[in-house]
Amino acid sequence: MTQQRSTIFSTIDEMLESSEFAGRPALDLIRETQELYLENDKPWVIGYSGGKDSTTVLSLVYVAVSRLEKSLRTKHIYVISSDTLVETPLVVDMVNSSIQAINDNAKALDLPFTGHVVYPDWGETFWVNLLGKGYPAPTQNFRWCTERMKIDPVSDFITDKIAKYGEVIVVLGARSQESASRAQVIAKHKIDGSSLSRHSSLPGAFTYMPIENWTFDEVWMYLLSAPAAWGGDHYELFDLYKDSSAGECPLVIDTNTPSCGNSRFGCWTCTVVTKDRAIEGLIESGETWLQKLKDFRNKLYVTTNPAVKDQYRNYKRRTGKVQYARGSIDNENITELKTIPGPYWLSVRKEWIEELLTIEKNLNDEGHKIELIRPEELFAIRREWMFDPNEPDWSDELPAIYRRVYGKDLNWPDTDGGSFTQDDAELLQSLSKQYRTPAELVMKLLELEMSMDGLGRRKGLFNKIESILKNDWGTLEEILAHKEQAKPSTSIANGTSYDDQLDQLTKELEALQ
CATH class of the missing domain: 3.40.50.620 (HUPs)
Incomplete structure (x- = not known):
C-alpha cells in the first residue's frame, strides 16, 4: 500500500x-x-x-x-x-x-x-418543504x-x-x-x-x-x-460527464453563485429548468432505472404551468388568507378578483409521497441501493400534515401510507400524533354542515385550546383566536363573494364599523380574564 x-x-x-x-x-x-x-x-x-x-x-x-x-x-x-x-x-x-x-x-x-x-x-429539506409544507415546485421566480x-x-x-x-x-x-x-x-x-x-x-x-x-x-x-x-483515478468522473453531457454543479456558498441550470449535475428534482439534460444523458447511456426519477420530476414540473396551478394548489396561502394578484383591487374598489394559489392540496401531497415511496421500494427491489426520502424527513412531514394551517390531517395518514408501500411500520415518534383522530374530523365535518361553520376553522380553534391547556396564564390567547377568526374560511366562491360585498366604510346597525366592534369585543374578553 x-x-x-x-x-x-x-x-x-x-x-x-x-x-x-x-x-x-x-x-x-x-x-x-x-x-x-x-x-x-x-x-x-x-x-x-x-x-x-x-x-x-x-x-x-x-x-x-x-x-x-x-x-x-x-x-x-x-x-x-x-x-x-x-x-x-x-x-x-x-x-x-x-x-x-x-x-x-x-x-x-x-x-x-x-x-x-x-x-x-431536517425541517428544510426539499421533501419536507414540498410534500410537508406544500411549497410549489421551484421556478425561476x-x-x-x-x-x-x-x-x-x-x-x-x-x-x-x-x-x-x-x-x-x-x-x-x-x-x-x-x-x-x-x-x-x-x-x-x-x-x-x-x-x-x-x-x-x-x-x-x-x-x-x-x-x-x-x-x-x-x-x-x-x-x-x-x-x-x-x-x-478520475476516469469514473470523466465517464460520468461523457455519459450525461453535463457540467459541474458548483458548491454554492452565496446567492452570487450561478445555479446549476441547463445540463449541469444537480438535484434530480430540479424544476427550475425545462429539461434535466444530465439525467437524460445518463438514461440514454444505459442507466435506464433513472427513468422513474425523471418521470416523477416531470410530474412536479407540470404543476409549474400557470394554466393548471389551480388543480394542484389551495386557493389560500399558508397564512390562512387568500392573496389577490396586483390589479385585482384598486383603491379599495374591486375590479377583477384574481388570486395567487397557495400550497399544494394535502390530497396531492399524499398521492405524491405514496408514489415516491413506491419508486424507492421498487428500485431497491431491483437491486439499486437508494434512499429517496429519509425517515427523519417522513417524521417532519407527518408533523407538518398534522398541524397544517389550512388542512390539518387529523386522520394521521402518513404511517398508513408507509405501511401500504412497505408492509411494515417505521418507529414513528409518539409526539408526532396530534390530540385528535379521524373520527373527530368526521364528526366535525358532519356538524359543519349543520351549523354552517367550516370544519377546518373549528379544528384550528381546538388545536389552539389544546396547545394552551395546562398553562397558568393564557397570555395572548385572544389575539391568537382573533388571528384564526380573521383568516379566510369557506370555499373560494364564498370568500370571493364576501370580498366583493365588503366595503371599508361599511357600518353595522348601530353605526359602528366592523373593525371598531371587533376591537370592543376583544377588550371586553380581556377584561374577563
Missing part, C-alpha cells in the same frame, strides 16, 4: 514538472498554494462538489500540502461537500466514496485533511430551494469555523471562463496584491480560487494526466 501511494505521487510529480496551465508552470501554482498555506494560521475549507473543477482544486491543494515537511503541516484543511438529499444518485455515490478515500488516505499519510458532508436541516438546501448548510459549517478560529480561507473551483457573471463576481471581491478575495457574504472568510484562469480543456488535461492524489 505504501509503495502504491509512492507511485501515485511520483506520477503526479512528473506531470506537474512538465505541465503549464493558464500560461503558468504547474509547479509555480503548487508553490503559491504552499506559501499561502504557510502564511498564517487560518484553517482552510475546500468546497468539493465532486465535479471536475472542485476535484482539480482539491487535488492541487492535496498535492501541495503533501509535498511540505510534516512539521509544517500544522493547519487543518476541511473538505466539505453539500448533499441536498436529492442529488443525482450516481454523483452522490461518487462523492461519498471520494470523501471516504480522502479520509482514509489522509489518516494513513498523516495529512491534515478531513472530509465532511453537510446536509440541510420562486427558487426557495437553493438557500435552504445548499447555502445555509455550507454557511453554517464555515461560520462555525470562523467562530472557532476567527478567520478561514475557503478554497473554491470557480473559473472565470465558466460565465461572464462569475468572472465579474470574482473580480469584484479580489484583494489587490493578493491571491485571496473577500467572501461576498461571510465576514471573516476569504476565498482562494487557484484555477480561476484555467480553461475547460486544461482542467481535463490535469485530471486525466495523473491518478487521484487520494487513490484511484
Whole structure:
C-alpha cells in the first residue's frame, strides 16, 4: 500500500514538472498554494462538489500540502461537500466514496485533511418543504430551494469555523471562463496584491480560487494526466460527464453563485429548468432505472404551468388568507378578483409521497441501493400534515401510507400524533354542515385550546383566536363573494364599523380574564 501511494505521487510529480496551465508552470501554482498555506494560521475549507473543477482544486491543494515537511503541516484543511438529499444518485455515490478515500488516505499519510458532508436541516429539506409544507415546485421566480438546501448548510459549517478560529480561507473551483457573471463576481471581491478575495457574504472568510484562469480543456488535461492524489483515478468522473453531457454543479456558498441550470449535475428534482439534460444523458447511456426519477420530476414540473396551478394548489396561502394578484383591487374598489394559489392540496401531497415511496421500494427491489426520502424527513412531514394551517390531517395518514408501500411500520415518534383522530374530523365535518361553520376553522380553534391547556396564564390567547377568526374560511366562491360585498366604510346597525366592534369585543374578553 505504501509503495502504491509512492507511485501515485511520483506520477503526479512528473506531470506537474512538465505541465503549464493558464500560461503558468504547474509547479509555480503548487508553490503559491504552499506559501499561502504557510502564511498564517487560518484553517482552510475546500468546497468539493465532486465535479471536475472542485476535484482539480482539491487535488492541487492535496498535492501541495503533501509535498511540505510534516512539521509544517500544522493547519487543518476541511473538505466539505453539500448533499441536498436529492442529488443525482450516481454523483452522490461518487462523492461519498471520494470523501471516504480522502479520509482514509489522509489518516494513513498523516495529512491534515478531513472530509465532511453537510446536509440541510431536517425541517428544510426539499421533501419536507414540498410534500410537508406544500411549497410549489421551484421556478425561476420562486427558487426557495437553493438557500435552504445548499447555502445555509455550507454557511453554517464555515461560520462555525470562523467562530472557532476567527478567520478561514475557503478554497473554491470557480473559473472565470465558466460565465461572464462569475468572472465579474470574482473580480469584484479580489484583494489587490493578493491571491485571496473577500467572501461576498461571510465576514471573516476569504476565498482562494487557484484555477480561476484555467480553461475547460486544461482542467481535463490535469485530471486525466495523473491518478487521484487520494487513490484511484478520475476516469469514473470523466465517464460520468461523457455519459450525461453535463457540467459541474458548483458548491454554492452565496446567492452570487450561478445555479446549476441547463445540463449541469444537480438535484434530480430540479424544476427550475425545462429539461434535466444530465439525467437524460445518463438514461440514454444505459442507466435506464433513472427513468422513474425523471418521470416523477416531470410530474412536479407540470404543476409549474400557470394554466393548471389551480388543480394542484389551495386557493389560500399558508397564512390562512387568500392573496389577490396586483390589479385585482384598486383603491379599495374591486375590479377583477384574481388570486395567487397557495400550497399544494394535502390530497396531492399524499398521492405524491405514496408514489415516491413506491419508486424507492421498487428500485431497491431491483437491486439499486437508494434512499429517496429519509425517515427523519417522513417524521417532519407527518408533523407538518398534522398541524397544517389550512388542512390539518387529523386522520394521521402518513404511517398508513408507509405501511401500504412497505408492509411494515417505521418507529414513528409518539409526539408526532396530534390530540385528535379521524373520527373527530368526521364528526366535525358532519356538524359543519349543520351549523354552517367550516370544519377546518373549528379544528384550528381546538388545536389552539389544546396547545394552551395546562398553562397558568393564557397570555395572548385572544389575539391568537382573533388571528384564526380573521383568516379566510369557506370555499373560494364564498370568500370571493364576501370580498366583493365588503366595503371599508361599511357600518353595522348601530353605526359602528366592523373593525371598531371587533376591537370592543376583544377588550371586553380581556377584561374577563
